[in-house]
Amino acid sequence: MSKKFKVSICSGTTCYVLGGAQMMVLEDCLPADIKDEVEVVGSSCLQKCHEPNAKPPFVLINDYLMESASMTKVIDYIREHR
Amino acid sequence: MNYINNAAIIKRQVMVRLAKLILDDTIQDNIDLIPVLMTPKNSESVRCCIHHDRAVVRSRVKVLLGFAAASESQSDEVKLLKDYAADAVQKGEDKFDESILTVIDDACSACIRSKYQVTNACRGCVARPCIMNCPKKAIRFEGGHAIIDENLCVSCGICEKVCPYHAIVYQPIPCEEACPVNAISKDEFGKEKIDPQKCVYCGKCMLACPFGAIMERSEMFDVLRDIKDPGKTTVAMVAPSIAGQFNTDFGKVVSALKKMGFDKVVEVAYGADITAQKETEEFVERLEHKESFMTSSCCPAYVQVVKKHIPSIQSYVSTTLSPMIYTGEWVSNQWPGATRVFIGPCVAKRFEARESTYVDNVMTYEELGSIFIAAGVDVVECDEQEPDKSASSVGRGFAVSGGVANAVIASAASCGVKAVSKPVNGINNKTVSLLRVLDKTIKEPAFVEVMTCEGGCLNGPGVTSSPVIAKKFLEKMLK
Numbered sequence: 001m002s003k004k005f006k007v008s009i010c011s012g013t014t015c016y017v018l019g020g021a022q023m024m025v026l027e028d029c030l031p032a033d034i035k036d037e038v039e040v041v042g043s044s045c046l047q048k049c050h051e052p053n054a055k056p057p058f059v060l061i062n063d064y065l066m067e068s069a070s071m072t073k074v075i076d077y078i079r080e081h082r
Numbered sequence: 083m084n085y086i087n088n089a090a091i092i093k094r095q096v097m098v099r100l101a102k103l104i105l106d107d108t109i110q111d112n113i114d115l116i117p118v119l120m121t122p123k124n125s126e127s128v129r130c131c132i133h134h135d136r137a138v139v140r141s142r143v144k145v146l147l148g149f150a151a152a153s154e155s156q157s158d159e160v161k162l163l164k165d166y167a168a169d170a171v172q173k174g175e176d177k178f179d180e181s182i183l184t185v186i187d188d189a190c191s192a193c194i195r196s197k198y199q200v201t202n203a204c205r206g207c208v209a210r211p212c213i214m215n216c217p218k219k220a221i222r223f224e225g226g227h228a229i230i231d232e233n234l235c236v237s238c239g240i241c242e243k244v245c246p247y248h249a250i251v252y253q254p255i256p257c258e259e260a261c262p263v264n265a266i267s268k269d270e271f272g273k274e275k276i277d278p279q280k281c282v283y284c285g286k287c288m289l290a291c292p293f294g295a296i297m298e299r300s301e302m303f304d305v306l307r308d309i310k311d312p313g314k315t316t317v318a319m320v321a322p323s324i325a326g327q328f329n330t331d332f333g334k335v336v337s338a339l340k341k342m343g344f345d346k347v348v349e350v351a352y353g354a355d356i357t358a359q360k361e362t363e364e365f366v367e368r369l370e371h372k373e374s375f376m377t378s379s380c381c382p383a384y385v386q387v388v389k390k391h392i393p394s395i396q397s398y399v400s401t402t403l404s405p406m407i408y409t410g411e412w413v414s415n416q417w418p419g420a421t422r423v424f425i426g427p428c429v430a431k432r433f434e435a436r437e438s439t440y441v442d443n444v445m446t447y448e449e450l451g452s453i454f455i456a457a458g459v460d461v462v463e464c465d466e467q468e469p470d471k472s473a474s475s476v477g478r479g480f481a482v483s484g485g486v487a488n489a490v491i492a493s494a495a496s497c498g499v500k501a502v503s504k505p506v507n508g509i510n511n512k513t514v515s516l517l518r519v520l521d522k523t524i525k526e527p528a529f530v531e532v533m534t535c536e537g538g539c540l541n542g543p544g545v546t547s548s549p550v551i552a553k554k555f556l557e558k559m560l561k
């Protein structure tokens with residue numbers, strides 16, 4: 001069965017260095033209430049960092065692209081949209 | 083713990099912007115725009131207003147050019163960043179002095195001096211044990227509440243203990259709390275100052291400050307200048323803790339470094355192999371001469387702790403040189419005249435490098451990552467490449483606590499010398515006290531590995547990856 005949310009964390013160098021690194025442990029930090037609905041994968045550069053005024057780190061949650069992403073922002077988003 | 087936070091990210095954003103200007107050769111035209119671009123008009127300010135934020139960014143740029151944050155004169159206050167950049171070219175290495183960590187006064191929020199505060203849980207009771215018991219008469223009553231006079235308070239904590247309502251709380255000053263050797267304290271204006279006589283360059287205050295007010299004086303400007311100079315050979319000497327710093331295998335980092343402009347890439351673990359061998363020989367010899375123990379010497383902050391604070395154990399510290407120095411020596415013979423850049427997670431290595439003739443500059447992984455971004459190099463997309471000098475798993479193991487001790491004790495055992503390992507994993511107030519009495523407490527032949535950062539270099543102040551991730555990659559490299 002596929003899970004409801006697929007979270008792709010950009011681990012291209014730009015995102016990784018500017019805050020993405022800390023999200024690499026997202027999978028282990030998911031709260032119990034949403035844990036079973038979320039699949040976490042790493043992704044190579046999502047090509048968003050090259051745009052002017054880009055706000056890395058980027059995370060893709062299904063089709064939604066989140067900028068200036070953080071662990072809490074991702075968790076909040078999922079709670080709101082489940 | 084070295085967790086990532088907003089203050090660290092902002093610092094890296096400034097690094098990326100500056101690195102970009104250096105690489106594009108537009109520093110003279112654009113450097114003074116960095117504070118404005120970082121906090122554009124109508125953006126939300128972190129501090130009182132965007133002008134304050136900009137002033138802090140300006141200081142950050144100055145520190146990234148290699149200067150101390152404090153202004154020396156009134157004219158420094160209005161000096162343009164482009165003039166600092168011109169100075170940085172002119173002065174080169176001469177701009178560096180003993181101070182490595184510097185406090186940005188504008189960013190230091192001057193945490194309250196007293197470490198105890200009365201909360202509004204104070205009932206203004208009749209008993210008033212806080213006032214009765216304060217040895218400094220620092221507490222008075224106003225408007226039905228106890229108030230602590232921060233100029234009189236000596237933070238003894240008695241009021242907190244005696245308050246029946248638990249209305250008085252302990253509120254630490256993060257940088258002072260983090261410093262293992264009491265090297266940072268307030269000046270008469272309430273701003274933090276680092277005492278260069280006491281500072282061991284561990285970088286713990288820098289990580290602890292929630293305002294990002296403490297920074298290390300960067301050498302990235304000097305490194306990039308040499309990289310851009312076609313007449314110079316530049317050698318990246320990469321510490322073993324590089325494992326996993328960019329969430330990739332080391333081979334990719336090697337090609338990223340070359341793409342970015344380094345001519346050669348060398349593993350410092352090669353020097354660690356030499357250190358391990360020489361340190362074992364030294365250890366065996368010392369034990370044969372009936373010395374009871376020896377401590378490691380590869381952690382430069384620990385070396386400073388002993389030198390500045392615990393001279394009584396100086397004679398027990400190994401005199402074997404560090405992996406960085408042996409590597410630098412090898413590089414100097416291999417490519418005479420080359421610029422030798424140590425890349426690692428460490429603040430204290432900057433000091434060690436300055437004292438040595440075998441290393442020119444030091445950069446952290448954080449700075450390296452920012453330069454990769456500025457140069458448009460994505461490490462993940464690079465192919466794997468072999469370094470110009472590689473090493474064994476013994477040397478690579480130096481990146482984690484236990485690595486040095488295991489290497490030395492195992493090879494001493496193969497020479498028939500038995501010893502136990504008594505590691506000191508992390509320098510803090512407690513372990514400093516332990517080290518003070520080390521010569522009186524160790525009874526059996528022992529090797530004492532001391533790492534200033536808990537867990538070892540993988541948990542150093544300049545890392546980009548969480549130690550959990552880095553460790554996974556390192557384990558792969560050790561196979």
Ligand code: FES
Nearest residue numbers: 010012015048049
């Ligand atoms: S590195 Fe994340 S979008 Fe490019």
